Amino acid sequence: MIRFLAGRCLGFALTLAAVVLVSFVLMRAVRGGPFDAERRLDPAIERNLRARYHLDWPVHLQLLQYVGPLNLDERGARFLGGDGSRVLGGVLAGDFGPSLRYRDQTVGDILAQSLPVSLALGCAALLWALTFGLLAGVVSAVRRGTRTDLALRFLATALVALPNFVVASALVILLAFLWPLLPVAGWGSWRHLVLPSLALGAPVGAHVARIARTGMLETLSQDFVRAARGKGMPERIVLLRHALPGALVPVASYLGPAAAGVLTGSLVIERIFAIPGAGSHFVNSALNRDYTLAMGVTIVYCVLVYALNTGVDVLHRVLDPRIARESA
């Protein structure tokens, strides 16, 4: 297990380094700076701005300044390392630098405000997805071949096929306009959370339902289930105590991709419902050339998804020790 985790961490460090390197070099090599968007600035002001954000340094020093807690301010920039009297931030120290667009805020400030919003939305969506998905999957496996099964499978395939913004518009029309139960958009109370998290969780829930159904069918055909039934156990206990845990293993291994899907989906959902989360900041920053903000969100989300994936793999190994033995 320790070797597995160490390998995972090493792989992640390499991947993240590659991501940071490539995107950093790309975004600094871009010809148009972030300050020439709307109107021409006074050359002196522009020079000052560029100096403030270290855009006048050579690229490799900018990279060092961005990545590491090194002192590379004006004096130090001449030779690597500086005098060490003041340590600047850097990604490794949890500092993503200033936002190039919201000039009085750092990327850290923006993330601190918006990330909890996105995480609340994502957790709510995952909760919906797991509850409904598991329920639908188990029901449709137990009632295999009946109309209920057919209807649930049809619904699941439809929700997998439809993009979440379509689901979102349908929900808004139904539950906010035609039957005004919930607010159309915005953020503030739990009522604002319901529609966006439902729309965000819908495709994930549909996947969970399909996976749970397959897993459940598989375990229901196993010998130990037949044995349990043969002993005369009540069907409820056979299903819940004997069959369900086996069906949960594939669902657990889907949690990593599910989380990634929810985070990605929130890009659109946050925009539709005007939610001030990290996703909408990210899309705006990509459109507004706010490179530091875009990179900050990308790095944080990469770390989140990677950590979740690794956590799920560990869980998977605990639930099903055969996997660890196979790959060793």
Add this chain to the structure above:
Amino acid sequence: MIPGGETWRRFRRDRAAWIAFLFLAVVLAGSLAAPLLPLPSPSAIALQDEPIPPVPPWKELVRPGFRADPWGLSALDLRLVSVRQSIFGELQTAPWLGTDAKGRDLLARVVWGSRTSILAALAAALASLAIGVAWGLGAGFAGRKVDEALMRTVDALQSLPFLFLVIFLIGIVNEYRSELEARGIGRETVFYLVLGAVAWLPMARMVRAQVLGLRRSAFVEAARVAGASTPRILAAHVLPNVLPVVLVALSLTIPTVMLYEAFLSFLGLGIEPPQVSWGILAADGTEAINPVRIAWWLVLAPALAMGSVLFALNVVGDGLRDAIDPRLRGRT
């Protein structure tokens, strides 16, 4: 295992998959023949301030008024449009699906928008076939060290929230659009390239798994003993047996990439007006939602188009999987 007559027969016996397949064929034909159909121009703006609700075809079939404004069409499409004019003249369909707030015909926009989705699917398919198959073959056949290196790369790329990187990349490429356009590389080309670059990962994984199994099979051993070279073994013995897996992987990749296209166009990072895509239509529809007047057709039409095509693709994919390997029936 080669998808030949037997597989095809099994596929046709699967009623749902066969209907979905025919539906997709009709959609494909309609979208390719879009310039020949008597549709209004998808970008002809009528001055008005309200979207027109749908007029069902049994109330009004056609009306005159077609103007051939060249809305950024290729030379071939322009020629097809002139053929259409010589057949149908000024006639065009009535707004069967209604119009949007600018008076553009929704049916025409949905049909023309399907071309974007099909191009995205094509980009994904080509990238999967070119990069994914080669990557998987290499990883599966070239021995343990190469395998490790190649598959670790795939793992690493797949473990990232890829769409974030794609959006980041598109943002950066946008900075260079005038230079790229000067060299004849349009923004759309770049967009399709980026979509293709995301699409090949599942293909590489599935092909590799299949090749690993084949490598130890008796007939590959036999070919090697008979003195066949590695390229020959790959081309003549391994590749034909990988084909079913390739089909299955494509059936998984294509819907995903079509969703990505809609997703990115919805965010304003993909196809840009005056080009049409289902993502853009869905975005227009979402913007048009307001409590005063619900222009439901603006939401429903792109949703139905996207939903039905993706649904059909999923059904065909499932049917294909069952037909190729009947043991897997009902597993996914």
